Amino acid sequence: MNLIFLGPPGSGKGTMATAVEKALGIPQISTGDMLRRHMREGTPLGIAAKSYVDKGELVPDDIVIGMVKERLHQPDCRNGYILDGFPRTVTQAEALGAIADIDTVVNFELSDEIIMRRLADRRVCPHGHGTFSAAGLGSEEVCPQCGAVLVHRHDDKEDTVRNRLNVYHTQTEPLIAYYLKSGKFLSIAMEGTVEDNRRTLMQALENAAKE
Template identity: 50%
Template structure:
């Protein structure tokens, strides 16, 4: 099964992708992880990507596409894969189409106000790296080590709204692109974790 997962920051895309991959036994390919690995191991693609990042520039499509193509050519992808974080643009989607076909594109939809609540409510412990949500806390100290909890800069409400605005602007055309190809399956990500997973598996079960 060849899948792409779309969804805004905070939609629980990574969690659901892991569960689906374990269920259908395919690799979970996160382009963010691929990029970090390529840079860490100083592969030719990694060095190329690093040269752009070091200048504060976006990694060009050509580099990202080459990295994804290289990963999809590996043996464990022969029976399928789940792409998370790619494609992000129509150009990337068209390039992916030139590399491989897809069985479905899962779009996990969550209202922006829910996402702002989810993300801006996150607190992290700088000592033990624990991550918590204010809804589950009784104070502002880490339940594990007692250290004071802080909010990451990119979890501030105004930053979250900006990230969501960028996501919608970038991804809206992509959603329509895949809808037009009959590949899009929309799932309500505001539901409980297990319900979202059940809905995804139900959508995948309908693939002819």
């Protein structure tokens, strides 16, 4: 299955993408992870993207689209993939439609209030071992897998999150209307536990595959 996961920052779409990746054996393609790696390594792409990401703004299409196209042509995408965080605009969706056939678009719904609370609590392993809740870590905010000190990402700070949500509502939500026309659109409410949300999503994808 070729899937697109939509939803505001902090809605849990990345966590669900990881779950589907394991269940279906298809790669999770996160432009956010790609861009963060480039920024961490100081590549030309990373330097260009950093000024936008730090302000909570969308990275320009010309930085993102070529990278996505190249990634989709890699061998591990032959049986499907999950696009997490792309497309973000109708323009990007139209560009994607020219290079890929999408089977299902999933929109993850969560209120801004809950998102603000979750992101204030989110900590990330700098070595890529996952995302954790500060509330569940106690006084020592270290990765349980590698022992590294966990990071509260700059783009998870309150002012930046508010700006990211504003950008999402203004520029990304029109994708919902765009993809609703395709007849391949699903919405998943994300107020439940991770396991409840995962079960709901997997059942919805199973039903979609039968249609």
